[in-house]
Amino acid sequence: QVQLVESGGGLVQAGGSLRLSCAASGSIFSINAMGWYRQAPGKQRELVAAITSGGSTNYADSVKGRFTISRDNAKNTVYLQMNSLKPEDTAVYYCNVRGYSDSQLGVVEFGSWGQGTQVTVSS
Numbered sequence: 001q002v003q004l005v006e007s008g009g010g011l012v013q014a015g016g017s018l019r020l021s022c023a024a025s026g027s028i029f030s031i032n033a034m035g036w037y038r039q040a041p042g043k044q045r046e047l048v049a050a051i052t053s054g055g056s057t058n059y060a061d062s063v064k065g066r067f068t069i070s071r072d073n074a075k076n077t078v079y080l081q082m083n084s085l086k087p088e089d090t091a092v093y094y095c096n097v098r099g100y101s102d103s104q105l106g107v108v109e110f111g112s113w114g115q116g117t118q119v120t121v122s123s
Contacts, residue, residue: 001026001027001101002024002025002026002027002028002097002099002101002110002112003024003025003026003112004022004023004024004095004097004112004113004114004115005022005023005025005114005115006020006021006022006093006094006095006114006115006116006117007020007021007022007117008020008021008117009093009117009118009119010118010119010120011120011121011122012085012119012120012121012122013121013122014085014086014087014121014122014123015084015085016085016121017081017082017083017084017085018082018085018119019079019080019081019082020036020079020080020082020093020095020117020119021077021078021079022034022036022077022078022079022095022097022114023075023076023077024076024077024097024112025076026101027101027102027103028076028099028100028101028102029099029100029101029102029107030053030099030100031053031073031076031097031098031099032052032053032098032099032100033050033051033052033053033096033097033098033099034050034051034069034071034078034095034096034097034098035047035048035049035050035051035069035078035095035096035097036048036049036050036069036078036080036093036094036095036096037093037094037095037096038089038091038092038093038094038119039091039092039094039116040090040091040092043091045094046060047060048060048063048067048080048093049063049067049068049069049080050069051069051070051071051078053073055071057069062088063082063089066082066083066084066085067080067081067082067083068080068081068083069081078095078097080093082119085119085121086121087121087122087123088121089119089121090119090120090121091119092116092117092118092119093116093117093118093119094113094114094115094116094117095113095114096111096112096113096114097111097112098110098111098112
């Protein structure tokens with residue numbers, strides 16, 4: 001089983017910055033894609049940014065140029081640096097990690113979600 005622990009959310013004024021972290025632990029064989037999603041009240045969860053094992057990145061249009069996703073493979077950790085934050089960035093942010101884990105059945109595919117961290121941007 002793979003667990004994810006997020007940190008770094010909080011309250012910030014518009015124009016400010018925050019850095020989110022998400023560390024994966026457990027019986028990890030390998031990690032493929034890592035990403036960040038967010039869900040604002042009354043809205044569907046949406047992809048913010050994703051990064052592959054090779055380092056290729058993908059961003060939502062709304063955050064391009066302001067957010068940067070990165071990963072530390074040695075620490076099984078993904079980061080989201082958020083700059084020039086806007087009130088519309090206010091949401092609960094979730095990390096998502098997909099890969100393969102060791103189990104009694106052998107190596108199996110997994111997909112795990114973090115517990116979510118609140119980001120609030122005041123105007």
